[in-house]
Amino acid sequence: MTDVETLLRPHAEQAFAHELAALDAADDRPRPPAWRLSPWAVVTYLLGGTLPDGTVVTPKYVGPRRVVEVAVATLATDRALLLLGVPGTAKTWVSEHLAAAVSGSSTLVVQGTSGTSEDAIRYGWNYARLLAEGPSERALVPSPVMTAMRTASIARIEELTRIPSDVQDALITVLSEKSLPVPELGTEVQAAKGFNVIATANDRDRGVNELSSALRRRFNTVVLPLPATxxxxxxxxxxxxxxxxxxxxxxxxxxxxxxxxxxxxxxxxxxxxxxxxxxxxxxxxxxxxxxxxxxxxxxxxxxxxxxxxxxxxxxxxxxxxxxxxxxxxxxxxxxxxxxxxxxxxxxxxxxxxxxxxxxxxxx
Incomplete structure (x- = not known):
């Protein structure tokens, strides 16, 4: 097992494992299906606090409490979450910590760029197996989104507006129907309870692709402001x-x-x-x-x-x-x-x- 102290940049669930474990032990509130913590505990993890046993939970985000509460409440519904803000407002940081607190893992990530293909959102193929066996479950390479659907986890999509518009729209069926068709196999992947998507985006940099109205409707948008004071x-x-x-x-x-x-x-x-x-x-x-x-x-x-x-x-x-x-x-x-x-x-x-x-x- 990797020693966290030797890692240059541990994942949130690794760096703050003791806080997550303490919150899990102290958390007696209702938890949505497949959530590691209750919504209240997730907000406490993000904003910080002191638990009854004396454990100090360090703040991961400094900003309006209501913004974090709205974001967490969104993930407890069937709506996806879009974190919007100018560059440098901790969108990726908040996205990672939300996924770590809700799912226990923040690593199911699609990094959006102008070269991101539909395979990164849906699925791809192991072409050696595809040529040898034809379309099969063993030849299919699931995307982070497909894996999150199967495992009732949070998928993160960074810089959604950098992804070409036609590729963005591959999310529409996932977000509206909670399913991902695999026509080559004549089947589909249906999302387990607990699955959701957190996307981040900004509209200030060059190379931004506007979201279609159909896709934007599938997200609840939360704007992360610059520090107030x-x-x-x-x-x-x-x-x-x-x-x-x-x-x-x-x-x-x-x-x-x-x-x-x-x-x-x-x-x-x-x-x-x-x-x-x-x-x-x-x-x-x-x-x-x-x-x-x-x-x-x-x-x-x-x-x-x-x-x-x-x-x-x-x-x-x-x-x-x-x-x-x-x-x-x-x-x-x-x-x-x-x-x-x-x-x-x-x-x-x-x-x-x-x-x-x-x-x-x-x-």
Whole structure:
């Protein structure tokens, strides 16, 4: 059996197995068919809490409780769940943890791309067996969706809107009839109670394919918002950076709070087009400047500080990462960034070192 501690990125059900087991033991509420936990316990797993035995369940998602409750309630019905939001709003993260808490496994995943074929959603064939034996159950290669239907599990479809529209529509029969015909064998797979689908999508990136009205009706759409407040986003970034540091075995870096707060401030101001005090309008760059990108910038900065610095996270450690996140269009975004540095950063008390580090990497 694989030692979880040796894995670079354990699945949710591996990394938080002790929390799931504690919730299972403490959970005395009704559970839908084939669910590992009750809807109440699933929400507790996502949002965190303390169990009667003293077990602390860490928050996996920081956001409105009602959003999580609606998502979990959807999975308890015959409606599929579509998590919608701009890039970096934890759609994949929430999808994985929901599947882990409901089914005990988050690995039945279809990764949507422009090259995703219908086989990835329905089924394919082992062509060596197909040629030797003809169409048979042994020659059939089930998709994650078909496997989830058979095992009463949650199937996850990441980036649904990146999948070509005609391939997306292969889901319509699955979601409406709860069956998947296999005409080559003259049979079908009928979904067991407990099966459902969680899809994620965003409408901001290039290469997005709109969902047909017929498919969209099969989903209950839940929009995951950006963090509502500065403090909320700082807390999210701090928690995830700490988790990444442990997973990557980075040396501990003290006094990172100031730079985390500064990175979040820069991202929120450029994202919203206004300074935190509301007094100055700003131009926004073309990128999304998501919370996920802020986490990446800080984690990269900690690696620099730990391995090539003095062990303290400083402006010079995060400047290059911020520049890479902000400047996607070398011409337009660079102009926005330089204007922000000169009109906001340079004038802000206590930010002179940060201004100098950013000017140095910007050129």
């Amino acid at each position: 500065h403090e909320e986003e700082v807390a999210i970034v701090t928690r995830r950076v700490e988790q990444l540091g442990v997973a990557l075995e980075l040396p501990p870096v003290p006094a990172a709070a100031d730079e985390i707060r500064r990175v979040v401030t820069v991202f929120r101001e450029l994202r919203s087009g206004r300074t935190v005090d509301g007094r100055q309008a700003l131009k926004s760059p073309s990128g999304t400047l998501s919370t996920a990108e802020a986490i990446s910038v800080v984690a990269h900065g900690i690696a620099l500080a730990a391995h090539f610095g003095d062990g303290v996270l400083r402006p010079s450690d995060v400047a290059a990462g911020i520049l890479g996140s902000v400047v996607k269009d070398p011409v337009a975004d660079t102009a926005v960034w330089v204007e922000y540095l000169e009109s906001v950063v340079r004038e802000r008390d206590g930010w002179l070192d940060f201004y100098g580090a950013c000017r140095e990497v910007t050129g």
